[in-house]
Amino acid sequence: MREWIDRYLREEKLPEGYRHTIESALLPLRERLATRIRQSDSLVVIGLCGAQGSGKSTASAVLAELLNRDELPTAAMSIDDFYLPHAERQQLARTVHPLLATRGVPGTHDVELAQAVIDSLADAGSTQVPVFDKAIDDRRPRSQWRTVEGPLRAVILEGWCVGVKPESAAQLAAPVNALERDEDSQGRWRGHVNEALQGRYAALFARLSPLVLLAAPSFEVVLAWRTEQEHKLRERLAREGGDGSRVMGDAAIARFISHYERITRHILAEMPARADHLIALDAGRHARLLR
Numbered sequence: 001m002r003e004w005i006d007r008y009l010r011e012e013k014l015p016e017g018y019r020h021t022i023e024s025a026l027l028p029l030r031e032r033l034a035t036r037i038r039q040s041d042s043l044v045v046i047g048l049c050g051a052q053g054s055g056k057s058t059a060s061a062v063l064a065e066l067l068n069r070d071e072l073p074t075a076a077m078s079i080d081d082f083y084l085p086h087a088e089r090q091q092l093a094r095t096v097h098p099l100l101a102t103r104g105v106p107g108t109h110d111v112e113l114a115q116a117v118i119d120s121l122a123d124a125g126s127t128q129v130p131v132f133d134k135a136i137d138d139r140r141p142r143s144q145w146r147t148v149e150g151p152l153r154a155v156i157l158e159g160w161c162v163g164v165k166p167e168s169a170a171q172l173a174a175p176v177n178a179l180e181r182d183e184d185s186q187g188r189w190r191g192h193v194n195e196a197l198q199g200r201y202a203a204l205f206a207r208l209s210p211l212v213l214l215a216a217p218s219f220e221v222v223l224a225w226r227t228e229q230e231h232k233l234r235e236r237l238a239r240e241g242g243d244g245s246r247v248m249g250d251a252a253i254a255r256f257i258s259h260y261e262r263i264t265r266h267i268l269a270e271m272p273a274r275a276d277h278l279i280a281l282d283a284g285r286h287a288r289l290l291r
Helices: 002-011 019-040 056-069 086-095 112-120 169-173 178-183 188-198 202-205 219-240 250-270
Strands: 044-050 074-078 125-129 146-150 156-159 208-215 277-281 287-289
Touching: 002 019, 002 056, 002 208, 019 056, 019 208, 019 287, 044 056, 056 156, 056 202, 086 156, 086 188, 112 125, 112 146, 112 202, 112 250, 169 188, 178 250, 202 208, 219 250
Parallel strands: 044 156, 044 208, 074 156, 208 277
Antiparallel strands: 125 146, 277 287
């Protein structure tokens, strides 16, 4: 296993420090997930929830690789790849609320497509999985979707809002930040998001068993992680002579992350107690499997 970790870190260009996350959190979690999958006679849909910058995409990829090594065919998918196409979100912005033009919150995904893809992966044959290109803020053409061969034993669905429960009317009433106060004063946007969680997202999230949470220390740390990501992107583009015009400044990052603040805070408050598996992260993203 040590040789595999060495090779994986090298091939995926991961920092040496990620070895600790694999050894202390992902390897023991893999054992528990493998037991769950072996006990099931149907496809196991694993939900992996983590705030922006928490490392959920990397963690899901590592877990899928480990489970495949255990001869338990598994694919990792991001809920991000099921974003509605740009044109459909623009239509939502015109007819429901302007803030729905920004991808990310519940109500901006094609949940029915996600359900259909998961169903297909349980069967023999090829399944096309959509690919969303964030550089163009749109779904790639079907000819560029990735192909996954079934039948699988498990699917890992990762995302920042995966498995979240809707809020109560009382919780929705007061804005949590300036974005909600100034641009959603009547609560129509957050109400639409919450209604989506009560409806079609609830049906998708009901399939998640088990649910894994990568728990950030606080929303303030999440904002710092997201800012750090953007700074590193700006530095890389500068080194490579790339176009840095699309890189957000700190004020733009703060506004962007405000779209996700309500649900991120809600997840950090309510999900740790009910998640089947809990990985605690500190501000440096050092991971510890608590259960």
